[in-house]
Amino acid sequence: MIGARVFVVLLVLPAAACFSPSGGPAGATDPTSTSTSTSTATSSGPTTSTSTTTPEPTSTSEGTSTGTSTTTPVDPTATTSLDEATTTTTTTGDETTEPGTTSSTTTTTTMGPMPECGDGMVDFGEMCDDGNDIETDACTSLCKPPKCGDGLLHINEECDEVGENCMSCQRQWMQVFVTSTQMDGDLGGLDGADKVCQQRAADAGIQGRFKAWVSTDTQSAGARLQHSTRQYKRLDGAVVADSWLDLTDGTLQNEIDVDENGESAAQMTGCGTCEVWTASKTNGDGDYSDDCNGWGISAILQGRVGECSLKDARWTDGCGTLGCIMTARxxxxEQGLVP
Known part of the structure; x- marks a missing residue:
């Protein structure tokens, strides 16, 4: 009897394995089965959903059921039980990385323009950068602060050149010349006349700041120009005057007949040989009304002239007037930073 009971047990246990707990055949789908899937996309955070499949009453065939799938959102914070099937998929772009694999991303960084002097930013190796290439301001086109001896004329320098007339970037004497070019009486006013002198010097490679010896009936040369205590010399080195006082005492030591190129502007002497617009007396006063209407009109007016071939008073006054439609020099x- 004991042996018989054991045999029965052995037969019953395998039989139980052939049936599902609900009494259906092995492998049949549970009438209500739950699966959870989690998907992670680059465009949003994780999304968790529960899919519940309920078989139709008439759709069961040989243990296979076909039903309607209903997706119900599940709280992302919910805990998934160990016996639920969970599949996690990470997607980057159009590619899907299976669980357990590692996806690497390559980032390409596009560099901006290379640093350069003049971009307004003080880069490595630069001492300054003001964003321009103006040599006379506080930062040169080489992105270095100005200094005496760099060959550039800065706002706090009278000169920066090699020669006996420039010591520690200060003039030993002031330079004087007559323009090589001639123009009518419409000079663009006093400012325009000064620009002509500055341009002539620059074109000839002469450092320094220059203004024109010319007056109007309201503003005189004596009021516009610096009264230097240093000598005034032509570009060939000849002394014109020992100081402003000597320049305006009525006569000159030498004629101002050398132009910005170092060439003689007068081949003969006398009024009419080398006419120069002045409208100025020997002392620098400008009480004359013959100034081509403030050097702004080249019409039927008159402008007072001097003569560059002479060193007496006629160098600036005494040779009469010239029609403003005519040309003169x-x-x-030169103007220094200090007298």
């Missing part, structure tokens, strides 16, 4: 005197 200008005297240009």
């Amino acid at each position: 200008l005297y240009c005197l």
